[in-house]
Amino acid sequence: ASQDAKKLVDEERAFARAEIENARAAVQRVEEALQEHEKMSRATGKQDLEELMKEVQEARRIIMLHQPSKVMDMEHELCALRIQLAEKSKRSLLLQKELARSKGVKDNLSNLYELDGAETLGSYLRIKPCSDIAPELSKCSIQWYRVSSEGGKKELISGNVLYY
Structure with missing residues (x-):
């Protein structure tokens, strides 16, 4: 069991x-x-x-x-802002040039040439002598630099050396 x-x-x-x-x-x-x-x-x-x-x-x-009127208003406002930005950019460049010229009076030898033309993307620049003691451009080599808007740092633009 x-x-x-x-x-x-x-x-x-x-x-x-x-x-x-x-x-x-x-x-x-x-x-x-x-x-x-x-x-x-x-x-x-x-x-x-x-x-x-x-x-x-x-x-x-x-x-x-x-509401096309709102869209149109926004487009006009955007266009006006772009125009203002371009004008302020030009004014800033002119003031920077003027400041450089006023500093150039102090450093007379350092500013033998000046750039002429709109300093914007895609524009042409001309190099003009500022004084009679400036050597001819055909005897110079030119190296371009990118300068930040704050003006502090210069950055070499490689491949853009011109020999005359």
Whole structure:
């Protein structure tokens, strides 16, 4: 009878272990399904957010199309600001030249030449002698430097040496 009871207990234990393993596997499957569902909902949420952003941008564009006066005002303001910036840039260059000339009175020998022309991207510059003691340009080599707007640092522009 003891052997039968022991056998019965072992069978019940094995059955219980199998049930526990089945329950663990079921819990793991449910957790994996839940995680997959969360991933999908996050991805869907991101897509929804992107679609909403696109719709908002399109709505703004449509509003601007239906308010051409505002667009025109903004374009005119932008044009005026560009013109002001160009004028201030020219004025700044003129003041820098004037300052250099006034310093040049002190350093008479250092300013033998001056640049003539608009100092803007794509423009032509002419090198003009400032005094009679300046050597002819045909006897000079010219090296260009880029100077920061603060005027502190000179940077060599390589490949731009002119020999006359």
